[in-house]
Amino acid sequence: MGEKKRKSCFVITPIGDISSATRRKIDGLIDEVIKPVMEEAGYEVEVSHRITVSGTMTAAIIRKVYECDLAIANLTGNNPNVMYEIGLRHAAEKPIIHITENVKDLAFDVNDQRTIQYIDDITGAYELKEKLKIMVSNIDFEAKVSNPITEALGYRNVVNISGEENENFTDMLLDIQSELEGIKNYNRINLLERFESGRQMHNLSGGCVYSSPVMSSYGGTSGMSGGGSSCSGTSSSGRISGQCHS
Secondary structure (H helix, E strand, O other): OOOOOEEEEEEEOOOOOOHHHHHHHHHHHHHHHHHHHHHHEEEOOOOOHHHOOOOOHHHHHHHHHHOOOOOOOOOOOOHHHHHHHHHHHHOOOOOOEEOOOOOHHHHHHHOOOOOEEOOOOHHHHHHHHHHHHHHHHHOOOOOOOOOHOHHHHHHHHOOOOHHHHHHHHHHHHHHHHEEEEEEEEHHHHHHHHHHHHHHHHHOOOOOOOOOOHHHOOOOOOOOOOOOOOEEEEOOOOOOOOEEOOO
């Protein structure tokens, strides 16, 4: 029998420059805490700055974030790239574990999510290992994932809509578009009818010039003044009204 295929775990994390303190902290956390725990649990661990595949780095990271069986996100510092990738993972409705050095610093949109807090020292590394083991062992890949996106929009994969759902969604948009076109046509016809009514009233008045909200939208009053007379004013209903002034 062949070796059982290992699950994939992608670490979403700030990485910093190669020689920076951030990089040293993150590499130590991955190599001494996350990798040992996850490999013992049957996972293969990957992180963005160690991806070796060719092609665009951003595209490779997005694929890893979306496709991996489990993601571990380090929210320490509220790094913008980390927050972006967490949003994608939440939209995919797949398991993710949040960790941070200080839960009080978490951004508003994720501060109500269960998060492992750790201290960046030797004892803290041991404690994080134990907490991570417990959380990984309790993951149910068949259960619905709870996060701000699934709770707000319902349990549906907003990143990967199925073909049938996509057709239904497209039909709904076409129906809305058809209804909007009908409203636009009705308004256009209504405007023309009211404009024609104004012209007829102008002819019956012997050349008085009438103004109305509709006529104003076309640039002014209707018709021409036959004998220097003019009319103005509207009723409360918006219909044409007014007096003739010689």
